[in-house]
Amino acid sequence: MRGYLGRGSVFRTLANISAMTPRPVSEPRPDEFGRPSAHAPGSATVAVIGDGQLARMMHTAAIELGQSLRLLAGSPDASAAQVCADVVLGDYKDLADLRRAAEGCDALTFDHEHVPNEHLNILIANGIAVEPRPSALIYAQDKLLMRQRLKELGVPVPVFAEITSTEDASAFWAKTEGQVCLKTRRGGYDGHGVWFPESEEEFCQLVSELTAKDAPLMAERKVALDRELSAMVARRQSGEVRGWPVVESVQRDGICAEAIAPAPGLDEKLEAQAREIALKVAEGLGVTGVLAVELFEAAGEISVNELAMRPHNTGHWTQDGCITSQFEQHLRAVLDQPLGATDATAAVTVMANVLGAAEDPDMPMSERVAHVHQRFPQAKVHLYGKTHRPGRKIGHVNLCGEDVAETRHNAQLAAGFLVHARWADQDADQAS
Amino acid sequence: MRGYLGRGSVFRTLANISAMTPRPVSEPRPDEFGRPSAHAPGSATVAVIGDGQLARMMHTAAIELGQSLRLLAGSPDASAAQVCADVVLGDYKDLADLRRAAEGCDALTFDHEHVPNEHLNILIANGIAVEPRPSALIYAQDKLLMRQRLKELGVPVPVFAEITSTEDASAFWAKTEGQVCLKTRRGGYDGHGVWFPESEEEFCQLVSELTAKDAPLMAERKVALDRELSAMVARRQSGEVRGWPVVESVQRDGICAEAIAPAPGLDEKLEAQAREIALKVAEGLGVTGVLAVELFEAAGEISVNELAMRPHNTGHWTQDGCITSQFEQHLRAVLDQPLGATDATAAVTVMANVLGAAEDPDMPMSERVAHVHQRFPQAKVHLYGKTHRPGRKIGHVNLCGEDVAETRHNAQLAAGFLVHARWADQDADQAS
Numbered sequence: 001m002r003g004y005l006g007r008g009s010v011f012r013t014l015a016n017i018s019a020m021t022p023r024p025v026s027e028p029r030p031d032e033f034g035r036p037s038a039h040a041p042g043s044a045t046v047a048v049i050g051d052g053q054l055a056r057m058m059h060t061a062a063i064e065l066g067q068s069l070r071l072l073a074g075s076p077d078a079s080a081a082q083v084c085a086d087v088v089l090g091d092y093k094d095l096a097d098l099r100r101a102a103e104g105c106d107a108l109t110f111d112h113e114h115v116p117n118e119h120l121n122i123l124i125a126n127g128i129a130v131e132p133r134p135s136a137l138i139y140a141q142d143k144l145l146m147r148q149r150l151k152e153l154g155v156p157v158p159v160f161a162e163i164t165s166t167e168d169a170s171a172f173w174a175k176t177e178g179q180v181c182l183k184t185r186r187g188g189y190d191g192h193g194v195w196f197p198e199s200e201e202e203f204c205q206l207v208s209e210l211t212a213k214d215a216p217l218m219a220e221r222k223v224a225l226d227r228e229l230s231a232m233v234a235r236r237q238s239g240e241v242r243g244w245p246v247v248e249s250v251q252r253d254g255i256c257a258e259a260i261a262p263a264p265g266l267d268e269k270l271e272a273q274a275r276e277i278a279l280k281v282a283e284g285l286g287v288t289g290v291l292a293v294e295l296f297e298a299a300g301e302i303s304v305n306e307l308a309m310r311p312h313n314t315g316h317w318t319q320d321g322c323i324t325s326q327f328e329q330h331l332r333a334v335l336d337q338p339l340g341a342t343d344a345t346a347a348v349t350v351m352a353n354v355l356g357a358a359e360d361p362d363m364p365m366s367e368r369v370a371h372v373h374q375r376f377p378q379a380k381v382h383l384y385g386k387t388h389r390p391g392r393k394i395g396h397v398n399l400c401g402e403d404v405a406e407t408r409h410n411a412q413l414a415a416g417f418l419v420h421a422r423w424a425d426q427d428a429d430q431a432s
Numbered sequence: 433m434r435g436y437l438g439r440g441s442v443f444r445t446l447a448n449i450s451a452m453t454p455r456p457v458s459e460p461r462p463d464e465f466g467r468p469s470a471h472a473p474g475s476a477t478v479a480v481i482g483d484g485q486l487a488r489m490m491h492t493a494a495i496e497l498g499q500s501l502r503l504l505a506g507s508p509d510a511s512a513a514q515v516c517a518d519v520v521l522g523d524y525k526d527l528a529d530l531r532r533a534a535e536g537c538d539a540l541t542f543d544h545e546h547v548p549n550e551h552l553n554i555l556i557a558n559g560i561a562v563e564p565r566p567s568a569l570i571y572a573q574d575k576l577l578m579r580q581r582l583k584e585l586g587v588p589v590p591v592f593a594e595i596t597s598t599e600d601a602s603a604f605w606a607k608t609e610g611q612v613c614l615k616t617r618r619g620g621y622d623g624h625g626v627w628f629p630e631s632e633e634e635f636c637q638l639v640s641e642l643t644a645k646d647a648p649l650m651a652e653r654k655v656a657l658d659r660e661l662s663a664m665v666a667r668r669q670s671g672e673v674r675g676w677p678v679v680e681s682v683q684r685d686g687i688c689a690e691a692i693a694p695a696p697g698l699d700e701k702l703e704a705q706a707r708e709i710a711l712k713v714a715e716g717l718g719v720t721g722v723l724a725v726e727l728f729e730a731a732g733e734i735s736v737n738e739l740a741m742r743p744h745n746t747g748h749w750t751q752d753g754c755i756t757s758q759f760e761q762h763l764r765a766v767l768d769q770p771l772g773a774t775d776a777t778a779a780v781t782v783m784a785n786v787l788g789a790a791e792d793p794d795m796p797m798s799e800r801v802a803h804v805h806q807r808f809p810q811a812k813v814h815l816y817g818k819t820h821r822p823g824r825k826i827g828h829v830n831l832c833g834e835d836v837a838e839t840r841h842n843a844q845l846a847a848g849f850l851v852h853a854r855w856a857d858q859d860a861d862q863a864s
Contacts, residue, residue, distance in 0.1 A: 038509030040817030042797040060492040063515045064751075066797070066815020066827060077470030083495045083517055242809075319496075323810050323832075337798075338805040345777050345832075365474040365498070366769075373770040377674075378755050383498020385472030395498060400755075400777075 039086065043067045044335050047101045049092050050111030051078030053384035053393065054311050054327075057319070058111070059084050061328035072101035079384045080111070095119045102128045107334045109289055110310055113140045114187070131237070131288040131334035132309045139285050140309040144185045144218040147304075153284040155277050156303040158296070160220035164211065166204040169219070173200045176221045182206055185216040194254060196222060229263055229295040229302065230314035231278035234329040234339055237288050242329070242339045244322060246274045249294065249314045255391065256313045258411070259351040261321055261344060264404045270302055277304065290315065290330040313353065313393070318342075320380045320398040321349025346400035350407045352415035354395035360388040361421035368421050372397070372414045375423075379414045471518065475499045476767050479533045481524050482543030483510035485816035485825065486743050486759075489751070490543070491516050493760035504533035511816045512543070527551045534560045539766045541721055542742055545572045546619070563669070563720040563766035564741045571717050572741045576617045576650040579736075585716040587709050588735040590728070592652035596643065598636040601651070605632045608653045614638055617648040626686060628654060661695055661727040661734065662746035663710035666761040666771055669720050674761070674771045676754060678706045681726065681746045687823065688745045690843070691783040693753055693776060696836045702734055709736065722747065722762040745785065745825070750774075752812040752830040753781025778832035782839045784847035786827035792820035793853035800853050804829070804846045807855075811846045 039045045043066045048055045051073035059069050059080060072088050073081040081087045090097025092115050102108050107129040117134035124130050132140075139146040147160045161172045163182065173180060180203055184193035197203035210217055228251060233243040248263035249256055263271070278293045281304075292312030294305040315326035324340030332339055361368075369381055376399070383395035397414045401407030416424045471477045475498045480487040483505035491501045491512060504520050505513040513519045522529025524547050534540050539561040549566035556562050564572075571578040579592045593604045595614065605612055612635055616625035629635035635651075642649055660683060665675040680695035681688055695703070710725045713736070724744030726737040747758035756772030764771055793800075801813055808831070815827035829846045833839030848856045 038514045040514055040815065041819050043815065043817065044798050056495060059515070060495045063488060063492045064812075064814045065801070066813075066817055068515045068817070081517070082470045082472055083491070083500045085513070085515055085517060085519070087517070323812075332805065335798075337802050339809065340805065341809040343810070366476050366767075369497070370769050373764065373772065377771065377773040378775070380496075380755075381498075382496045383472065383475065385475065385498055385500070387473050 039068050039070075040066050044106040045070055045086075045104070046331055046334060047072065047105040047108040048080070048111055049098065049101065049108065049115050051075070051080045052111050053079050053386070054111035055080035056083060056384060057316075057325075057327045057382070058311065058331060061325060061331055065328065065331060067331065070101060070105055072097060079386055082385045093119075095122060098123060099126075107131050107336075109330070109334045113137060113309065117141075129334075133286065133288065136285045136287045137309055140307045142185050142216075143183055143306070144216070146307055147218070147220070149285065150281065150304055153280055155280055155284075156301070158220045158223050158303050160218055163207055163217040163219050166207050169204045169207040170200060172219045173203055176219075179222040179224075180219050181222045182217060182219050184210070185218050192254075223296045223298050223303065225296040225298045227263075227297050228305065229266070229274055229297050230259065230312070231274040231293045231295060232290060232312060232315045232326065233275075233278045233282050233293075234290045234326070234333040235282040235287050236333045236339060237336045240339050241279055241282055242342050243275050243278055244315065244318060244326070244342045245344055246271050247314055247317065253391075255353070255355060255393075257353055257355070258408065259314045259317050260404065260408065261317045261349045261351075264348075267300070270297065270300070274302055277302070281307065288336075289333045290326050313396075314351075316382070316396050317349040317351040317398055319382065321346050321400050347402045348404050348407050349398060349400045350404075350411040352397050352399075352408075352411040353393055354383070354397065354415050354418045356388045356390050356392040356394055357419045358390050363421040365418070368418050371421075372417050375417075376410055376414050379410070381414075381418070471500050471502075472498050476538040477502055477518075477536070478763055478766060479504065479537040479540040480512070480543055481530065481533065481540065481547050483507070483512045484543050485511050485818070486543035487512035488515060488816060489748075489757075489759045489814070490541075490743070490763060493757060493763055497760065497763060499763065502533060502537055504529060511818055514817045525551075527554060530555060531558075539563050541762070541766045545569060545741070549573075561766075565718065565720065568717045568719045569741055572739045574617050574648075575615050575738070576648070578739055579650070579652070581717065582713065582736055585712055587712055587716075588733070590652045590655050590735050592650055595639055595649040595651050598639055601636050601639040602632060604651045605635055608651075611654040611656075612651050613654045614649060614651045616642070617650050624686075655728045655730050655735065657728040657730045659695075659729050660737065661698070661706055661729050662691065662744070663706040663725045663727060664722060664744065664747045664758065665707075665710045665714050665725075666722045666758070666765040667714040667719050668765045668771060669768045672771050673711055673714055674774050675707050675710055676747065676750060676758070676774045677776055678703050679746055679749065685823075687785070687787060687825075689785055689787070690840065691746045691749050692836065692840065693749045693781045693783075696780075699732070702729065702732070706734055709734070713739065720768075721765045722758050745828075746783075748814070748828050749781040749783040749830055751814065753778050753832050779834045780836050780839050781830060781832045782836075782843040784829050784831075784840075784843040785825055786815070786829065786847050786850045788820045788822050788824040788826055789851045790822050795853040797850070800850050803853075804849050807849075808842055808846050811842070813846070813850070 047070045049072045056079045062069050070086040071080050071084050072090050088101045098119050102123055109131050120130050120134045144162055147157045150157050182195040228249045230249045231246045233241055235241040245262040247259045247261040250258035282291045287309050290311050292308040295302045296305050311326040311330050318325045323343050380398040386394045397411055399407050399411040479502045481504045488511045494501050502518040503512050503516050504522055520533045530551050534555055541563050552562050552566045576594050579589045582589050614627045660681045662681045663678045665673055667673040677694040679691045679693040682690035714723045719741050722743050724740040727734045728737050743758040743762050750757045755775050812830040818826045829843055831839050831843040
C-alpha cells in the first residue's frame with residue numbers, strides 16, 4: 001500500500017510556452033590550469049558561487065540534465081571542487097573573481113548567502129543573470145529586514161525589534177517578559193549568532209559586548225515551540241512556483257539533525273497555511289530558485305523563523321523521496337526553465353544528518369558506509385567529501401518507508417553509525 | 433495505490449561483516465594539467481576506462497557516495513570528461529595510459545568492453561583491482577566463447593556454430609533450415625556486426641567477404657521472438673548478488689529504444705527462470721559489477737542473446753524507478769562493498785532513448801528540454817552532453833507511472849520531442 005504521499009503542489013503554471021525560451025549558450029574556454037573546460041554543446045552552464053555540499057549536489061543534478069556547472073571555489077579540494085570539471089579558484093568577496101566565474105555562463109547562483117550584493121549588482125548591470133537577485137537575497141542575509149518585510153506582507157513572525165543599545169534590550173526584555181532570543185542580523189547559521197539570555201543583566205551584557213564589536217543585532221520573542229517545520233518552494237523568473245510537501249525539521253543544539261517528510265500528523269489547515277506562506281514569501285520577495293521557509297509550530301499556530309534562498313538541509317530528502325529533487329529544481333528555476341513535479345514517491349522519507357562527532361572514530365568512513373549498507377540495503381548514503389570536524393555536516397542518510405517511527409529509528413541508526421562507528425541499539429562490545 | 437512493484441531480490445547475502453573491509457584509500461595527485469586532483473579524504477577512488485555516458489552516470493552516483501572517479505578519456509570534451517575533475521587523457525588500448533589511470537585507485541572498471549585483456553592481466557599482476565576481470569570479460573567480448581560457456585553451464589542459448597568457411601556456412605544453413613543470424617564474434621553493438629542473410633548464397637557471400645577481412649564469425653539460429661527481455665544483477669567479489677526486476681526491452685533497428693520495468697505480463701515462471709539465468713551467469717562466469725543478460729522470449733521460452741558486464745541501457749530506468757540505481761550498484765560492487773536494495777519504487781517505469789534523428793532540428797536541445805518539462809513535469813530527462821549524429825544515443829527519458837500503456841505513450845512522446853522537436857501526437861503546424 002502506498003499510503004499518503006504528501007503530494008507536491010503547483011502554485012502557478014505558465015500558459016505561454018514562449019516564456020520558456022532559454023538563454024543563449026556559452027562557449028567553452030580553458031580553466032585555471034589550461035584544461036579546456038568543455039561543457040555540453042547546446043546546453044546551459046550555471047555558475048555556482050561556493051564550493052560546499054550544496055554546490056556538489058547541484059552538480060549531480062546538472063550532469064543528469066546534460067548540463068555542467070562552473071564553480072567559484074576557495075580551494076581545489078573543497079567538497080564541490082573535488083567532483084567538478086570547471087573550477088575557478090577565487091574569493092567570493094572579490095569582484096574580479098566573480099566576473100571570471102560568471103563569464104559566458106547562462107545563470108549565476110549560490111550555495112551560500114555571503115556574496116556582497118554590491119558586486120552582484122555590478123554583475124547584473126553587466127548582463128549576468130544572477131538568481132536569486134540581491135533585491136531578494138537581502139532578506140535572506142539580514143534577519144531584521146526579513147522580519148520587517150514579512151510583517152508588511154502579513155506573514156506571521158514572532159514579536160521582534162532592532163537592538164542597538166542596552167536601552168533597546170531592556171525595553172524588549174520588558175515587552176516579552178524575559179522571553180528573549182538575541183540574534184546577529186547577519187551571518188549566523190546552525191546555532192551560531194543566536195543567544196537565549198536568562199536574565200535582563202545577561203541580555204544587556206551580551207548587547208554591550210556585541211555592539212562594541214559592531215555586530216548589528218535584533219531580538220525576537222522566544223517561541224515555546226512544539227516543533228519546527230520547513231516549507232520549501234521553487235520559483236522561476238517567469239512566475240511559475242512549485243512547492244514540496246511540508247516537512248518536520250528536528251534540531252539538536254541549533255543544528256538540523258533530521259527532516260521527516262511529510263511532517264507527521266500536521267493539521268491540514270496548518271499545512272495549507274505553511275504552503276501559502278512560502279508562496280507569499282517567494283512572490284512577495286521576488287525569490288528565484290529554491291526557497292526554504294523555516295517555521296515554528298507553537299500551540300496550533302505557525303510563524304516564520306528563517307529563510308534560505310537556495311537548496312536547504314531540510315530539502316535533502318527530495319533526492320530520494322520525491323520526483324524532482326531540490327537540486328534539479330534549483331537549476332531549472334535559475335535558468336527560468338519549467339519546474340518539475342514535486343510529488344513524494346514514498347509514504348515517508350526521513351533525512352538524518354551525519355554530523356562530525358566530538359572525536360572521529362578510527363574506523364575509516366568507507367568502512368562505516370559498508371556497515372550501514374550491510375544492515376540497511378535500502379539506505380541512501382550521501383557524503384560530501386569533507387574532513388572531520390566536531391559538529392560539521394559531512395553527509396546525510398535518506399531512508400524511505402511506510403512507517404514514521406520505524407523509518408526514523410533506522411535513519412538515526414544509520415547516520416549514528418556513520419558518526420560514531422557503532423550501533424546505538426547495541427552494546428559497545430557487541431558492535432561489529 | 434502502489435500496485436505491483438516488481439520487487440528486487442537478494443540472491444546471496446553475507447553473514448560475515450569482515451568480508452566487507454574496504455581496500456585502502458588512494459592519495460591525491462595532480463592531473464594532466466597540474467590541477468591537484470583532490471578526492472574525498474577517506475573515500476574510495478574508482479578509475480573508469482572510457483568516457484561515455486555510462487562513465488558520466490557512474491560519476492553522479494560516485495559524487496553522492498562521497499567518492500569520485502578518475503577517468504581515462506579520449507578527449508576533454510567527451511561525455512564523462514565534461515563533468516569529472518580527475519581526467520587522464522589517453523588511449524584505452526595503451527598500457528602506459530591504463531597504468532596512469534589506475535595508479536593509486538581502489539578499483540578499475542569500464543564503460544565498454546574494448547580494453548585489451550593482456551593489458552588488464554598486467555595491471556592485475558601489479559596489484560590493481562580490475563573489476564570485472566578479464567577471465568569474466570572474455571565472455572562479454574567474444575560471442576562464440578560466451579555461447580560455448582553458457583551451454584556448458586546449462587543456460588539456454590539458440591543453436592549456434594563457429595563459422596570459419598563457406599562450408600561451415602552451408603552446413604549451418606542446412607541445420608537451421610535457413611533461419612540464420614550471422615555475427616562477428618567481437619566488437620558488434622547496436623545492430624552493428626549482425627546480419628540476417630535471406631539465402632544460402634547471400635550467407636556464403638557474407639562469410640567469404642568477412643573472413644577475407646579476418647573477422648572471426650559465428651552464426652546462431654534466428655529466433656522468431658515474441659519480445660526481448662533483460663535480466664540484470666550485480667555481484668561483488670565476496671559473493672553477494674542482487675538482481676533487479678526483469679524488464680522488457682524494445683528494440684528498433686537493432687538499437688534499444690525502450691525499456692519497460694517490470695516486463696508487462698511476464699509469466700512468473702519465466703521471470704524466475706530469467707533471474708536464475710542471470711544469477712547462474714554472474715556466478716558461473718565470476719562476473720563482478722553489474723551484469724546485463726539480454727534474453728529472447730519466444731513461444732513461452734527464453735534464451736540468452738547477449739551479455740554486458742557493466743551498467744546497461746536496459747538498466748537506466750533504475751535511476752528514477754528503483755531504490756538503488758545500476759550506476760551506484762556498479763560502484764559498490766566493484767569496490768566489494770555491500771549491495772543496495774533493488775526494489776522498484778513505482779508500479780511501472782519506462783525508459784525511452786533519445787536517438788539522434790536523421791537531421792537534427794534547429795531548435796536548441798535546451799529549448800526542447802523546456803518543452804518536455806512543460807508538458808511532462810514528472811519526466812526525468814537525462815542527457816549525455818553529446819553532439820548530434822543520426823542514431824546516436826544522446827540521452828534518455830525515465831517516466832514512472834501506474835499504467836503501462838499511458839506511461840509508455842508519454843515517455844515516447846517526451847523522447848520523441850527531444851529527437852524531433854515536435855510532438856508525435858500533434859500536427860506539425862500545431863506544434864509549439
